[in-house]
Amino acid sequence: MSFQQNSRDDFPVLGTSVHGKPLVYLDNAATTQKPNVVIDAIANYYKQSNANVHRGVHSLSDKSTLALEEARNTITHFLGAKNQELILTRNTTEAINGVLYGWALHNLTKGDVVVTSQLEHHSNFVVWQQVCKMTGAELKVVPVNANGELDYEWLESHTQKVKLMAFTYVSNALGTVLDVQRVVSVARNVGARVLLDGAQAVAHMLVDFTKLGVDFFAFSGHKLYGPMGSGGLLVRQELLDKNEMHPWLFGGGMIAEVHADHTLFHDDPVERFTAGTPDVASAVGLAAACEYLTNIGMETVAQHEATLVAYALEKLAQIPSVEILGPLTNRVGSVSFLYAGVHAHDVAQVLDSQGIAVRSGHHCTMPLHLAHDWIATTRVSFAIYNTKADVDTLITGFEKVSQVFGK
Ligand SMILES: Cc1ncc(COP(=O)(O)O)c(C=O)c1O
Incomplete structure (x- = not known):
């Protein structure tokens, strides 16, 4: 067969x-269809391990916490990232909005420049238009030829005051693949951060976040044979270590101490960026999809x-x-x-x-x-x-x- x-x-x-x-x-x-292993993994989680994570002191809560931890390990291993570099989200759109609220609002000011391209999905375009309205930064849009290729020379000659470059790895409209190395090298020369929209890459090619050298990588699990409502944002360790990335969802689970007049957030990035109850079943389903693809190669x-x-x-x-x-x-x-x-x-x-x-x-x-x-x-x-x-x-x-x- x-x-x-x-x-x-x-x-x-x-x-x-x-x-x-x-x-x-x-x-x-x-969206991709879901294999039996993903459907079964979700059903089995609910049948055998369902409990809220971390907060419980009982065995079933431990089992659920372990399932989430293992899922995070599998997903990050599949994408060539470290466990703590992953923030679970519902999809690529939410991941990119996370960069808006967790990074851009803290790091952009009037006069700064954000660069994106004509090729982008609205999720990686409208967000940057909005952030420019909020911060006074300027949005520059790299032209794209009829073949769907970015004008890299244009990019290389418009680097003044650029703080963020946000591009799609693979175009959802035309299938064009970005020259990531070229973009990263331009960005590093001017000290800009790079966000890669990996929504259309993860299911089709081997992705190694560390080797790519970008700062942010957004993806949707549902385009990767995983469940609807699964996805993530990878944030490079260095940004987490420097506290350049801030939590943008606040509440239970992400805090170390809460006082009447102030709150201390968790030091551990996994905790700090997981406010509220995570969708453990989705993570487990997505991990099953990653394993499925790893087995095929x-x-x-x-x-x-x-x-x-x-x-x-x-x-x-x-x-x-x-x-x-x-x-x-x-x-x-x-x-x-x-x-x-x-x-x-x-x-x-x-x-x-x-x-x-x-x-x-x-x-x-x-x-x-x-x-x-x-x-x-x-x-x-x-x-x-x-x-x-x-x-x-x-x-x-x-x-x-x-x-x-x-x-
Ligand atoms: C390149 C690209 N970016 C972002 C998205 C948004 O993905 P989601 O709807 O899962 O947030 C898509 C969806 O088609 C996409 O193709």
């Missing part, structure tokens, strides 16, 4: 039908998906009405395109009627779409369980688009 067939059988939802047709799920950039995942992306690019290029957007190489996970004379939502609806799930719209990247006059695009995005047969079904699906719209 092939690697794909094995992995398909691990995902119960892939055995379901849509409009009477077998589901072909090509919307993985929005991220190199195998990357290779498999690269084959699928190349195959999709080849097949889509043969459809005269389709214009592929973004780079032909240096692309991970997704392929977006325009279909001449047919709105992306109509393309997606006709494909859906055949059981094929794709995404249409601006994919939360309006600045990119506006810059290139794309009203809406259609995106197919891949995961480990997709096959070349899925791409073939997609290509056949276009025959109906052509019949319905006469294009």
Whole structure:
């Protein structure tokens, strides 16, 4: 049995039908499906270990605390980070907002510059617009060419007063991969911090936070075969040691002492950044997803998906009405395109009627779409369980688009 067939059988939802047709799920950039090991890990946690963490003195609380600790170890090991560098969040959006409230509001002032790009997901764009309004800092936006590549020379020549560079590792709209080393080297030269939005990277490539050398790394567990409502922010140890990163949620669990007129926060960053009851089941589920991927091997995942992306690019290029957007190489996970004379939502609806799930719209990247006059695009995005047969079904699906719209 092939690697794909094995992995398909691990995902119960892939055995379901849509409009009477077998589901072909090509919307993985929005969220991935969950394997049985993740679903079981969550159920088993609730069946065998559920209790509040840390505060209990009883055995079940210890068991739950241990489950959370082990989950944190597995997740951070998977991402090449240290346990204390992880702040668990509900998703990438919350993680990036954590950098706004925990770092930016304490470290930016009027006249400072934040740099982001036209390629960003709104989560890594709107947040910086807002922080600039709050602090008086200025937002600079690196232009992106039609291939979805950042103008690195522009970045290198706009470094004055830059305090933060916030870029996506992999574009959710075009699949473009950032030259992280180049960005980090520009940032280090001017003493700026770097935030990497890893939402579209973690499920597709081996991520080593320490080797990347960035200061912040945001990711969503639900795009990594983990549960909805799981994710995290990695913060480089040095920033934690220097107290450059501040807690932004206050309350129980994160304190050392509370007095009528002041409070001392926990020294330990894991405690300091965990206010209130954590979602232990989500962390346990996400850890199970990390283990699942480790067993397959991220190199195998990357290779498999690269084959699928190349195959999709080849097949889509043969459809005269389709214009592929973004780079032909240096692309991970997704392929977006325009279909001449047919709105992306109509393309997606006709494909859906055949059981094929794709995404249409601006994919939360309006600045990119506006810059290139794309009203809406259609995106197919891949995961480990997709096959070349899925791409073939997609290509056949276009025959109906052509019949319905006469294009
Ligand atoms: C590149 C990128 N950043 C951020 C996000 C936001 O992720 P979430 O909705 O899980 O917060 C997404 C979601 O699609 C994304 O693709």
